[in-house]
Every structure is written in structure tokens, then in C-alpha cells.
Amino acid sequence: MSHISQLSVERVTIPVLQRCKEERRAIVMTTAYDAVTARIADPVVDVILVGDSVGNVCLGFDDTLPVSMAMMNHHLEAVARTRPRAMLVADMPFLSFHLSPDDTIRNAGGFLQRGADAVKLEGGGKRVEMIRALVNCEIPVMGHLGLTPQSVNAMGGFKVQGRNADDALRLLDDAHQLQQAGCFALVLEGIPAELAARATESLTIPTIGIGAGPSCSGQVLVFHDVLGLAGSHYPKFVRVYVDGRQLLQEGLSRWAADVRSGAFPAPQESYRIPDGLRESIVNWTPSKSS
Numbered sequence: 001m002s003h004i005s006q007l008s009v010e011r012v013t014i015p016v017l018q019r020c021k022e023e024r025r026a027i028v029m030t031t032a033y034d035a036v037t038a039r040i041a042d043p044v045v046d047v048i049l050v051g052d053s054v055g056n057v058c059l060g061f062d063d064t065l066p067v068s069m070a071m072m073n074h075h076l077e078a079v080a081r082t083r084p085r086a087m088l089v090a091d092m093p094f095l096s097f098h099l100s101p102d103d104t105i106r107n108a109g110g111f112l113q114r115g116a117d118a119v120k121l122e123g124g125g126k127r128v129e130m131i132r133a134l135v136n137c138e139i140p141v142m143g144h145l146g147l148t149p150q151s152v153n154a155m156g157g158f159k160v161q162g163r164n165a166d167d168a169l170r171l172l173d174d175a176h177q178l179q180q181a182g183c184f185a186l187v188l189e190g191i192p193a194e195l196a197a198r199a200t201e202s203l204t205i206p207t208i209g210i211g212a213g214p215s216c217s218g219q220v221l222v223f224h225d226v227l228g229l230a231g232s233h234y235p236k237f238v239r240v241y242v243d244g245r246q247l248l249q250e251g252l253s254r255w256a257a258d259v260r261s262g263a264f265p266a267p268q269e270s271y272r273i274p275d276g277l278r279e280s281i282v283n284w285t286p287s288k289s290s
């Protein structure tokens, strides 16, 4: 039996996500960083995020801070060439939305010109000015609150947020400021389930949780986490559905063994020359000069 849900070919838009929240149908989002992963994810999910997690997942950095606009554009272009039916969201990397509205609009507008449907950026009230500038230019913005990985140094590590009264109430206030500024959805990351539930029920826009409990309007996990292709240690909120590394390594190992035993390649995996040419190749001898 196939578990691949045959989603409609309808393109996923902002009104479609809004309807999901209103009708309590869970939104499913994952990451893709290239055409291969985008083609795997597209028939399965509602939203594809070209996340700045590309930095640690694909590029070998320890966190997302070294990720540049050039890197994001490179990966976004690869995903966009597959023309996904899922909504395509591009993640604004560290320092790409902090300097000025001008710079922020150019960076985000560049994402849309490369095929993104919307951008995502981290932060609360401090980012409202930039979010308003983007929304004014018809650039849809997904907010991101809680354990915002670009704040890893300020947070002193990837720590669950909103665990004391001040932080919890500030997060609710930030969520409403982002909605007011025009965000069409919010990612809530690494916060207590009860806090995410309160945010979700008090907002009109959908929330997409990652380590934020079951009451969000949807869930997001990194593609390589769900499929067991990331590192060896996963955050508590990850559920690994296949040991992708083991599975792929088994396939690769069978091929390597066939190469070493001579079983690969077989005649049907090889090319032949026309009969008339065979004789001249067999009779050929190297010239003295070569």
C-alpha cells in the first residue's frame, strides 16, 4: 500500500493555507535545498521551505549564521527550477533583513524574482519595520518566533524559549505584532505546547510548529531529519521515519561490491562497436612514437 497522499494539483497559495487553519486541516511543511529533494517533497507536502538550515545540513557549518544571500539564491534557484505545486518559501539569512528597508526589499524581492512565493524571517517586534516594508511591496512574509536559530549566540545555545512569564507573554505579544504587520503565517519553534496553543487560538493567521506541540495549524521538520539523513544527534522534537543514511549506504555498498567482484557492469550496461569496426581495433598496434 502506498502512503503517498495524492494531493490535488492545485497550487498552494496563501488563501489555501488560511482555509486550512479555518477548517482545522493540518498544514505540512518541510525543507528542500535542491531539485532532488524538492521533487521528493513536492507531491507530499503543502509548503516547501528553502531554509537557512542548508548551512548546517548541506554546507557543513555548525549553525546558520554563515549562510549568505548568494548561498540562499543558489539553492532557491535549484528548487524553483522544479516548479513545485507546493508553496515555495525562501528563508532570509542572517543580516539580509537587518540593515535597511532598502536592502531588505532588494534581498526579498530577489527571492520572488527567482521563483519563491514568499519569504520567511526570524524575530518579533524589532523586525516589524522591515516586515511592513516588505508587505508594502507585495512580498508575502512568514514570521518565525521562539527558538530562532539565528539568535543562537544571544540565547546561549539552541534552548527552548518562552518558559518564564515574561518571555511567554512577550512571545504572544510579538506574534500579534507580526500578524498586525501583515505576516500571512508564523513558524513557532521550540516553545511549550500550551504557549503555541494559546498563540494559535488567539491569532487569525496559521501557525506552523516545530517543537511547539500538537495545537499549531501545521508542522514543519527539516527534510533530512525526517528521513534520517542529517547528523547523528537530533533535537527532541524530531521524529525520524526512515534511517535514510543506512538505506542509501546499503544500496551504494551493493554497487561497490559488484564493482570489486566484476559483476558490474554487465553486457546490457555496456556499449558495443559496430561489427565492421571490431577487426581494425583488434589489429591496431601502438606507433613507436606514442
Ligand SMILES: Nc1nc(=O)c2c([nH]1)NC[C@@H]1CN(c3ccc(C(=O)N[C@@H](CCC(=O)O)C(=O)O)cc3)CN21
Pocket (backbone or CB within 6 Å): 052, 053, 056, 057, 064, 147, 149, 158, 159, 160, 190, 222, 224, 225, 230, 234, 235, 236, 237
Ligand atoms: N537539521 C536541522 N534541523 C533543525 O531542526 C534545525 C537545523 N538543522 N538548523 C537550524 C535550526 C537549529 N535547530 C535546533 C538545533 C538544536 C536543538 C536542540 O538540541 N534543542 C534541545 C533543547 C534543550 C532545551 O532547551 O530543553 C533539545 O534537546 O531538543 C533545537 C533546535 C532547529 N533547526
Ligand SMILES: CC(C)C(=O)C(=O)O
Pocket (backbone or CB within 6 Å): 031, 049, 050, 051, 052, 053, 054, 091, 187, 189, 210, 220, 221, 222
Ligand atoms: C526548521 C525551519 C523552520 C527553518 O527555519 C529552517 O529549516 O531553516
